[in-house]
Amino acid sequence: xxxxxxxxxxxxxxxxxxxxxxxxxxxxxxxxxxxxxxxxxxxxxxxxxxxxxxxxxxxxxxxxxxxxxxxxxxxxxxxxxxxxxxxxxxxxxxxxxxxxxxxxxxxxxxxxxxxxxxxxxxx
Amino acid sequence: xxxxxxxxxxxxxxxxxxxxxxxxxxxxxxxxxxxxxxxxxxxxxxxxxxxxxxxxxxxxxxxxxxxxxxxxxxxxxxxxxxxxxxxxxxxxxxxxxxxxxxxxxxxxxxxxxxxxxxxxxxxxxxxxxxxxxxxxxxxxxxxxxxxxxxxxxxxxxxxxxxxxxxxxxxxxxxxxxxxxxxxxxxxxxxxxxxxxxxxxxxxxxxxxxxxxxxxxxxxxxxxxxxxxxxxxxxxxxxxxxxxxxxxxxxxxxxxxxxxxxxxxxxxxxxxxxxxxxxxxxxxxxxxxxxxxxxxxxxxxxxxxxxxxxxxxxxxxxxxxxxxxxxxxxxxxxxxxxxxxxxxxxxxxxxxxxxxxxxxxxxxxxxxxxxxxxxxxxxxxxxxxxxxxxxxxxxxxxxxxxxxxxxxxxxxxxxxxxxxxxxxxxxxxxxxxxxxxxxxxxxxxxxxxxxxxxxxxxxxxxxxxxxxxxxxxxxxxxxxxxxxxxxxxxxxxxxxxxxx
Numbered sequence: 001x002x003x004x005x006x007x008x009x010x011x012x013x014x015x016x017x018x019x020x021x022x023x024x025x026x027x028x029x030x031x032x033x034x035x036x037x038x039x040x041x042x043x044x045x046x047x048x049x050x051x052x053x054x055x056x057x058x059x060x061x062x063x064x065x066x067x068x069x070x071x072x073x074x075x076x077x078x079x080x081x082x083x084x085x086x087x088x089x090x091x092x093x094x095x096x097x098x099x100x101x102x103x104x105x106x107x108x109x110x111x112x113x114x115x116x117x118x119x120x121x122x123x
Numbered sequence: 124x125x126x127x128x129x130x131x132x133x134x135x136x137x138x139x140x141x142x143x144x145x146x147x148x149x150x151x152x153x154x155x156x157x158x159x160x161x162x163x164x165x166x167x168x169x170x171x172x173x174x175x176x177x178x179x180x181x182x183x184x185x186x187x188x189x190x191x192x193x194x195x196x197x198x199x200x201x202x203x204x205x206x207x208x209x210x211x212x213x214x215x216x217x218x219x220x221x222x223x224x225x226x227x228x229x230x231x232x233x234x235x236x237x238x239x240x241x242x243x244x245x246x247x248x249x250x251x252x253x254x255x256x257x258x259x260x261x262x263x264x265x266x267x268x269x270x271x272x273x274x275x276x277x278x279x280x281x282x283x284x285x286x287x288x289x290x291x292x293x294x295x296x297x298x299x300x301x302x303x304x305x306x307x308x309x310x311x312x313x314x315x316x317x318x319x320x321x322x323x324x325x326x327x328x329x330x331x332x333x334x335x336x337x338x339x340x341x342x343x344x345x346x347x348x349x350x351x352x353x354x355x356x357x358x359x360x361x362x363x364x365x366x367x368x369x370x371x372x373x374x375x376x377x378x379x380x381x382x383x384x385x386x387x388x389x390x391x392x393x394x395x396x397x398x399x400x401x402x403x404x405x406x407x408x409x410x411x412x413x414x415x416x417x418x419x420x421x422x423x424x425x426x427x428x429x430x431x432x433x434x435x436x437x438x439x440x441x442x443x444x445x446x447x448x449x450x451x452x453x454x455x456x457x458x459x460x461x462x463x464x465x466x467x468x469x470x471x472x473x474x475x476x477x478x479x480x481x482x483x484x485x486x487x488x489x490x491x492x493x494x495x496x497x498x499x500x501x502x503x504x505x506x507x508x509x510x511x512x513x514x515x516x517x518x519x520x521x522x523x524x525x526x527x528x529x530x531x532x533x534x535x536x537x538x539x540x541x542x543x544x545x546x547x548x549x550x551x552x553x554x555x556x557x558x559x560x561x562x563x564x565x566x567x568x569x570x571x572x573x574x575x576x577x578x579x580x581x582x583x584x585x586x587x588x589x590x591x592x593x594x595x596x597x598x599x600x601x602x603x604x605x606x607x608x609x610x611x612x613x614x615x616x617x618x619x620x621x622x
Contacts, residue, residue: 036293039293039300045304046300046301048304073300080255086263090263090285094282097278110279
């Protein structure tokens, strides 16, 4: 199971990096979604994978009788998902507004904040 | 306990009440300044407490450490919070004279205090995942501030800022996850012991590399700084100033904290990367600045170059070098914020930041010239201003560690910084205005001069005081560095005494 997750994380990260390197901001948003899911899976796997063992403590007991799933990574992932969703939504709106204002989604063509010097234009 | 929470509650409460008061701008402004002043007050009490009583710690929600989320203030954290309070008050007052009513309606004050909340939280937290959360609080607030108003060039800058910073937080998160998987804890004091007991060098190195990458992006280290010069000159001057003062320094703080408390210096490759990175950061920053012709774009590149000095201090990892890094951070925050604030007044008086289109300010406003020279000369490291002592300590430390090339780089970069500052001086102040007919007719009205100039005068005074009476500030840096290099007191404050 760990192996499958490791491969999945690798594939997601590879796709994310490939998309990010394209310089297109729409692809960048997809890459961001893939990469944040890859990271969430890393945290999940880091918390050890256990089958069907809910972290519940029996009545009257102070500790669970058997080994149970680790609840903390799931709490961390939940936090990361919420934050990631907010940031993804913001980025989506930002890219949309930038497209309206600048007429492009290509990062290389966005030169308003850093206009090309005269020497650059010859290239 | 109460003090640590209060330092977070004050900016949070201010953010909320300024949001609720968004219908009445006067009330909103008053609340914003009052909130910033309260934050400064709380931070000063916190600072005094830590200076006399050593590191303070508190756990949230009644869970004992290392299970609950811990807030800790050792001397470095406390000093950073105090300086955050100083900057908060300065930019809150400056904003009264600079922020447009439209930006106020869109929530400038609320976002500013949310940003301060994230920064203070990042300085005070003792939990690695919690640090990630504070980084995100700070980031989302800074995204808002940066794009506020939505001018096309702002959106352009914001895209690059947002994209690169999000990649870095994901690397941070992955590092945190793997470190948790290896050690089973996220509490930084607990990690101090746990990482040393790990016998898996690969995990230690991988997580260290991920965190190094993440914090290097945040602190705009070479070659990961491209988001900074793309965006810092686009928002309002108030926003630029608070970004310039605090955001990259949170990255440097995180580097210092993580690579003293969690990891020890026993990672030659990481240390080598930091050393080379620091040298190239100093150099590229200052050369980038030399190619610019707008005040805020010049100053933005100088942030990068100055970050190099701080990281050099950390990378050398001798006691003196760490002292130098801490002193440098504290001095730099004040100086850099002030330069941006002066730049804002220049823009207000002349209507432009482009050095080719302005001039004659020395004749029109000589007082502004003096107020510019204090932080500018301090940035370049001219005695007896604060920057001289900061550079002196860092360079002395690199000479003692026999890194002569880096010491030479630091000296040359100081000289080039002076070149850039004199360029602004000559172009904006000394040379006559290029088109006298269109020279500024407008002065500052009374309310405006109070709002804009009092923070500049106050920060310049701080710079001069740090320069002339350097001893107590140096002593604080020495104690802070001792606490970093021997985190026994920090660990005991968090986890209690252990056999």
